[in-house]
Amino acid sequence: MLRLEGIEAGYGAVQVLRGLSFAVEPGEVLCLMGRNGVGKTTALRAIMGQVPVSAGAILVDGVAVQDLAAHDVPKEGIGYVPQGRRLFGDLTVAENIEIGLMTRGRDARVREKVLTIFPRLRERLGQISRTLSGGEQQMLAIARALCLEPKVLLLDEPTEGLQPSMIALIRDTVVALKETGVATILVEQRVDAALSVADRIAFISGGQVAETVDTGGMTEQSPQFAAYVGV
Amino acid sequence: MSLGSIFLLALLEGLVSASVLALTASGLSLVFGIMRVVNVAHGEFFMLGAVIAWFVSHWVGGPPAVAFVLALGVAPLVVGGIAALADTLVLKRLNYEPEATIVATIGLLYILQQGALSLFGPNALPVPAPFDLRLQLIGFGYSGYKLAVIAAAVVILLSLWLILTHTRIGLVMRATQIDRNTARAFGINVDRVYAMVFAMGAGLAAIAAVLIVPIQQAHYLMGADPLLLSFSVVIIGGLGSLRGTVVAALLIGMVDQVIPIFLPVVLPDYGAYFTPTLAKILATLVVALVLVFRPQGLFGKRHA
Numbered sequence: 001m002l003r004l005e006g007i008e009a010g011y012g013a014v015q016v017l018r019g020l021s022f023a024v025e026p027g028e029v030l031c032l033m034g035r036n037g038v039g040k041t042t043a044l045r046a047i048m049g050q051v052p053v054s055a056g057a058i059l060v061d062g063v064a065v066q067d068l069a070a071h072d073v074p075k076e077g078i079g080y081v082p083q084g085r086r087l088f089g090d091l092t093v094a095e096n097i098e099i100g101l102m103t104r105g106r107d108a109r110v111r112e113k114v115l116t117i118f119p120r121l122r123e124r125l126g127q128i129s130r131t132l133s134g135g136e137q138q139m140l141a142i143a144r145a146l147c148l149e150p151k152v153l154l155l156d157e158p159t160e161g162l163q164p165s166m167i168a169l170i171r172d173t174v175v176a177l178k179e180t181g182v183a184t185i186l187v188e189q190r191v192d193a194a195l196s197v198a199d200r201i202a203f204i205s206g207g208q209v210a211e212t213v214d215t216g217g218m219t220e221q222s223p224q225f226a227a228y229v230g231v
Numbered sequence: 232m233s234l235g236s237i238f239l240l241a242l243l244e245g246l247v248s249a250s251v252l253a254l255t256a257s258g259l260s261l262v263f264g265i266m267r268v269v270n271v272a273h274g275e276f277f278m279l280g281a282v283i284a285w286f287v288s289h290w291v292g293g294p295p296a297v298a299f300v301l302a303l304g305v306a307p308l309v310v311g312g313i314a315a316l317a318d319t320l321v322l323k324r325l326n327y328e329p330e331a332t333i334v335a336t337i338g339l340l341y342i343l344q345q346g347a348l349s350l351f352g353p354n355a356l357p358v359p360a361p362f363d364l365r366l367q368l369i370g371f372g373y374s375g376y377k378l379a380v381i382a383a384a385v386v387i388l389l390s391l392w393l394i395l396t397h398t399r400i401g402l403v404m405r406a407t408q409i410d411r412n413t414a415r416a417f418g419i420n421v422d423r424v425y426a427m428v429f430a431m432g433a434g435l436a437a438i439a440a441v442l443i444v445p446i447q448q449a450h451y452l453m454g455a456d457p458l459l460l461s462f463s464v465v466i467i468g469g470l471g472s473l474r475g476t477v478v479a480a481l482l483i484g485m486v487d488q489v490i491p492i493f494l495p496v497v498l499p500d501y502g503a504y505f506t507p508t509l510a511k512i513l514a515t516l517v518v519a520l521v522l523v524f525r526p527q528g529l530f531g532k533r534h535a
Contacts, residue, residue, distance in 0.1 A: 048416050070415040086413040088406045090532075099406050102399065103418035144417070 001026050001183045002152045007056035009046040016042040018207035029174060029184040031198035033229050039207045040187040041083055044154045048080050049073045060152065074103050079150030083157050085141040089130030093121055096129050096140055100147025114143045117173060135166035142173060153177060156187045171197050191220045203228035236370030241492035247377045249484025250384030251443045255457045256464035257391060257476045258435030264471020265408040265428045268327060271336040273436055274458030275343035276314060280306040280437025281449035282347050285356035299361035306441045307434035314433030318426045347451040360445035380442045387438060392473055404428060408471065463518045469531020478529065483514050
């Protein structure tokens with residue numbers, strides 16, 4: 001569904017991704033893990049067209065998106081939950097959802113579906129989004145991305161700074177999406193969170209995938225975590 | 232005239248100034264608020280609106296009202312078109328870098344100013360008011376057209392507010408203002424939004440100019456004052472805040488008119504001091520105080 005082939009990208013003269021390649025299939029959760037600065041967030045930003053790609057290809061169902069304008073990328077069915085949520089903080093919850101809906105011309109049916117997943121947002125529709133709690137903001141960030149009815153969902157550290165009950169809710173949401181066939185790429189620092197939802201983990205080092213492992217046989221003591229994440 | 236009548240006259244003159252200023256400054260504020268571009272050429276868009284109004288009134292026959300209504304439609308469209316072109320050809324290529332766009336809009340200022348001089352000449356160009364109506368108020372007669380200017384500005388500003396707060400395009404503009412990268416991640420064509428906003432900002436200045444030109448006359452150098460006053464308004468009101476822009480325009484418009492009209496009557500011994508220059512000095516002082524004590528403006532938000 002989504003395939004990165006030999007992606008090279010960076011910021012100005014600083015090259016961060018050096019031949020990054022991986023793929024994620026429908027209904028699969030691929031977790032990107034690695035130390036700070038190895039290129040996990042840059043990989044997601046490159047997929048979204050926010051970082052210029054100097055070499056390689058990004059394919060969504062066979063369609064190359066690396067040369068599209070950034071605003072055309074989500075129209076290919078890629079939903080993005082950026083690090084730090086990046087809500088439109090001065091807009092209400094309803095307006096943030098409306099922005100998500102208009103991306104691919106979705107309607108009230110999708111809005112209803114999303115609000116059913118996150119009923120707490122329904123109670124807060126008129127609230128300015130920056131006044132929500134951290135957990136509610138993360139719900140809204142995910143809800144906004146789900147309004148696209150994405151084929152591929154990119155989640156950048158969605159559990160960062162959240163309390164356990166909220167982490168559990170996000171995990172349950174990702175699992176539910178997986179069952180509907182959404183391909184998910186998750187950037188995660190928490191080993192337990194990664195193991196609880198991911199089908200595979202791609203360990204990134206030096207801007208490329210150093211090792212990809214099925215999570216089936218992994219535990220928090222697996223040597224890859226010490227080698228590539230430093231935990 | 233009684234003291235009350237003179238005060239009412241000063242208030243009305245202040246309201247006329249404030250109305251036109253609020254329209255002009257709201258364009259500047261919109262452009263900075265959404266695009267983060269300090270448009271030094273904004274006053275020239277105002278000037279272009281005025282000379283286009285003259286051009287239309289000069290070349291269209293019939294009653295002045297017809298030419299005026301036509302100018303009110305043509306001027307913002309032409310000026311908005313020029314602005315959109317400038318955005319696409321210049322500002323976009325500079326990636327909207329703050330310093331580079333300041334220099335670029337200074338260049339645009341001179342191009343537009345000298346272009347107007349070449350095409351329309353150095354003389355003041357009169358534009359007739361669309362109607363000639365004099366209303367008898369308490370103790371003095373007052374131009375019905377000036378009252379119409381105030382009413383028109385109120386309607387346009389309300390429309391702008393409604394567009395920004397109650398329409399999809401307004402929502403898109405506000406989202407772009409908050410975070411352009413995230414806006415792109417949700418399918419918003421930021422380049423198109425910017426071109427539209429730049430055109431809207433210029434169009435507002437052009438409308439303001441068409442409204443005031445029957446009172447002031449058009450001239451190729453007339454852009455400087457509205458630019459400086461708009462900057463004062465936007466700094467006092469808070470960049471990107473429409474409410475702040477209106478309040479600050481009222482403040483500056485009133486100071487600009489009440490001081491030279493009303494105070495010399497109340498304090499005749501000091502009458503010589505109450506000049507339009509003093510009003511501008513006071514406005515500048517307010518700008519300085521706001522910059523020192525509340526740099527985000529009265530209604531602006533402090534950015535981290």
